Amino acid sequence: MPDTGRTDQELIEETELIEGTRKPDDVTDLLDGPPERRSKTAVKRGKSCLAVLVALGIILAGGLFAWQKFSVFAEETLSTPDYTDARGTKDVRFTVPSGASLTSIGIDLQKADVIKSTKAFKKAIEKYNGNPVVQAGTYKMRTQVPAASALNRLTHPAKYRIRKTVQVLEGLRLSDQVASLSKQTKISRKDFQAALKKPQNLGLPDWAHNRPEGFLFPDTYELTGDTSATSVLKQMTERFGTVSDGLDLQGRAQAMHRSPYDIVIVASIIEKEVRRPADRPKAARVIYNRLAHKMPLQMDSTVHYALNKSDRVTTTPADRANASPYNTYKHVGLPPGPISAPGKASLQAAANPASGSWMYFVTVNPDTGETKFATTLAQHDAYVAEFQAWCGKHPGRC
Incomplete structure (x- = not known):
């Protein structure tokens, strides 16, 4: 064999490479070799794996979000005992005392088994749209209802409060x-x-x-x-x-040179003497005119008050002889105090008397309340005759 100037080992390796029996174990052999071309199947397989990984990530993220939400819900549910059925179990009356706070109302609701816990009632208040206002009174409630349902009833008194x-x-x-x-x-x-x-x-x-x-x-x-x-x-x-x-009662009294207490006394007499709205200011004028002329008022209503009787429209001579200071037949001026509780119309009439010179009035028909006013005694006597004629037709009334 001719001398090539190479070692035996080098010749052996060269022979193995030519014959294809050697497997490169040196990394440099791989680096020096031509790049391997990936197949289309491998590329598709890589993309599929990536899609699976992305989908798996989305699923895991969604699951984590759902778990967090569920955990919060479970924590609130378990830590805030509350009934769940808005229909409740039975009717009950619940009373809110005057001046009660929302906190004390919640405690009372729990004691009455309307709600399950004060914590649930507090959460219902926090979620309420605005500041809940609960009026004093007695409400139609149901036991074992959600706190939000109980609060809803308490904030709708027109519908649920027992008046x-x-x-x-x-x-x-x-x-x-x-x-x-x-x-x-x-x-x-x-x-x-x-x-x-x-x-x-x-x-x-x-x-x-x-x-x-x-x-x-x-x-x-x-x-x-x-x-x-x-x-x-x-x-x-x-x-x-x-x-x-x-009615500016005090202001009107001052303008009339009267005390407000006087106005109430006059109103109390008007309330007992006349019934028709148009007659009240006229009756007030008669009273003030008689007071101005130092005449006794001669009102049967004041005598009735003195005797604590009201079975007849009129009074007897014996009644009118009574010494009570409320007897305006015997004493000149106003009685010492009101003889009844006057309503607004009588108070207004007493504070705003009609203009006129009337000195007398007679209710000629007690059933209808028809009242006639006179400026002279003769005219007054004629109206008294009308009243007596009515009495004659209604025995036992006068």
């Missing part, structure tokens, strides 16, 4: 007002009488001289769950204050 009212008519004397209030509220007369003995607690006007007669304004009042004799009477005196302020 218990009392109506006090115009023209009643104080003792009759108490009897009516006791009957309607189921509060004893004794409690009302005890409250009246502390007039300083009733919110009377300063110029009422701590005398409740005439200042318990006749109207319809709504009762709350914690109604008491004092709270009812305070409602009535407050209503009087509102009405009298609206």
